[in-house]
Amino acid sequence: MNSFSLADEMKLPCQKMSGLAALKTRYRPFICPLDMVLAKIPEGARLYDIGCGTGALLYLALKLRSVKVAHGYDISREAVKASEAFAIKSEIFQVRHLHPEETPPDLHGYDTVTMIDVLHHIPPKLQDDFLRKTISQMDSGARLIIKDIEASKIIGSFMNQLHDLLLAREWVHQRRSSDLVQVFQSMGATVSRPILRWTLWYPHFQIVVLVP
Template structure:
């Protein structure tokens, strides 16, 4: 089993021409975001799609520690997309990969070809009134039988205040975190079937995981 220490050491070995804050997030995000449980959702030869891929560090970890057949990431920030492309160019990646700038609405066709989709700490950054439509749009774009792993911050926990402070410092905004029950209900309304849920606290950050499947 890989450890967080190994993950951080691996990411710190990669050179990216990025700003100080972006490099901090690339190297040290595993210390506050539980990436290791996310690895377990990847089946061998899955075509993986990451919505809100940031600088691509999670995608690179998936390539390093799991066995997908391809990786695609989308992100609204062109700067972060460039970081992701640089990060992947620093590694000998033997599978197809691509990173695209996302307008927040239109998903590329690769989403509909993917077996496994990740939405990691993205939903709470979507304005509350748009979250349902956002999840519905993802479901509509996915193929039947494909899985979505929704990982986010538990809005029902008092510790959510630490995430709001974190986002205020690093993203200059606060989000709309949902409880597990709220996120599950939204996912079902969007057309997903819930396969499993669980919670995990890392330091002062209360995380939840919801594994979903698009119904045929």
């Protein structure tokens, strides 16, 4: 499982998408280390993806991790519409639209929740509260997998800032993984040691949080 194989898995669905959604979905594995995320999703998990975009991670988890449930939401109506290209007509795969004030949703019943490149789009004063609310909506013993941009890598995080200004037209707010570890530990959660991975000029970190 690598960037090339993951991009190849999404070739056919992306042909049914159009414009920027197709381009971002097909080539995202070369920018975002989705293989690192997938490796931490247990086989047969009940998965929920916060900020799932077009649902690419959910689709890959169905195919490569045999998850029993692949649900998620995004605040972009365009991304949710594009998720129809994956053509999975069942209750197993569901991508829905939510307004920011409706998030996070009820996450009870899911043993694995992912949050990939979402946190840095949330205003700094709201980030910790969003994480606390997310944990409170999950079952005890469930795992939260967070992948985001490592703020301590100054040049790399600046390059990601330019990336989001260009594609999302948004000024983002990256965090240090060490800070997030402390935030979750203050909630009584067990947190894995952060893993750092570079793709191109982007510094990514991943942590796995076990809900108390």
